[in-house]
Amino acid sequence: MSEFDADKIRRLDMSVLLVFLALVRHRKALAVAEELGLTPSSISHAQKRLRDILGDPLFIRRPHGLEPTAFALELEPRIRDIVTRLQEVVSSPRPFDPKSATGTVRISAFDGEIAAHIPKLLAQMENSAPALKLIVRPFGRKDALRALEHDETDLALGFFWDLPARFMATSLYEEGYRVVMRRNHPLANEDVLGPEAFASTGHAVVSPAGDLRGIVDDSLDQMGLRRMVRVALPHFLPALATVSQSDLIATLPSRIVEDYADTFGLYHCRPPVELRSFPVSLVRHVKNQRNAMHNWVADALVGIARAEQRSAVN
Incomplete structure (x- = not known):
């Protein structure tokens, strides 16, 4: 059994609620009709x-106008x-003020993107x-x-591909590769x-799944090399540490190498082989696209990525 009286709720639409509030405020049907852009008969129908x-008269006719009943005054607030609350639903989101904002934003990424972008994002947030x-x-x-x-x-x-329609992606940049040793x-x-x-030299590869083969091997295969x-x-980051202390080399995404090569x-x-680049994107679920806090952090990440691109060009 439903917890709601569906029939009554269907009949109690928003226009009726607006009429009720205006009648409590003005106490005159004609003034309410003028304010809401309705006819006097529409106000009368809404009252009925x-x-x-x-189940209450709500408004009693008096010489000076309509007097709300005690029940109407109890209902008004x-x-x-x-x-x-309904107005908040249909209104545009409130302007986001980062200086006074509190809350937590959760970001998912592999350590390459974490190391390349999160320190810069935190500096901007600070x-x-x-x-x-x-x-x-x-x-x-x-x-x-x-x-x-x-x-x-x-x-x-x-790196995301073939995203379902319920996700929205913002491209940040095209990522290439560097060989590091x-x-x-x-x-x-x-x-x-x-x-x-x-x-012919020893290689370290990065593979969360533990694979010993990757995009480099596909290119070497075409050249008859292994x-x-x-x-x-x-x-x-463990790969960078590993090659810094061994004779191994590694082929890793450009940004993390360029950011941390000097550190290690x-x-x-x-x-020395042809490797296709890949897009790095920022992805959100469409249900959160109007979340002002998420949008501010997303815009900050986009700004960081574009600033890095301009710096690389210059």
Whole structure:
């Protein structure tokens, strides 16, 4: 059995509620008709419907106008609250003030995007939105989309393809690759690092699933070459640490290499094989597209990515 009286609720539409509030305020049907742009007969019909639904006269005719009954006066603040809440639903979102905003935004990304963007985002938040907090979780594509679907995360960063219509993506940039190794590695010279030398040395790869093969191997196959993969690591920063302390080399996304090569004392250069770039996007669920806090963080991430692009061009 339904907890609602569906018949009464269907008859109690918004226009009737607006008439009720205006009658309590003006106490004259003609003034209400003028305010709401309705005819006097429409006001009369609305009054009759209200009396039938609520089981009370609501307004008593007096020489000076319409006097609300005690029940009508009791109802007025409750109906006003209902109308106010409905107004909030149909109104545009309130302007977001990052300086005074509080709350937490949850972001999903692999450690490459985390390391490349979250420190810059936090620096911007410290100046512009000091009370906002971040939770960052290391989700790949499948888990990130599931988390967005179930309200377990708010934004996702990474390489996403063939997104269902319930997700919206904002392209941040096209990501390429760099080969990285310790600075005194025998191959730390772009003229020396040809395809054969590249394939014959030991490689570290990043694969959360533990795969020992990747996009580099597809390109080498076309050249009749095969590389020697010595270790598969789950994250990019451990890969940088690994090659800094060994003779292994790694082929990693450009941004994390360029941001952290100096930190780890590494040399990097262009790959000696052709590798396709891939888009990095910011993804949200369409149900949250009007969330002002999420939109502010999303705009900040887009701004960071575009500033990096301008810096790279210059």
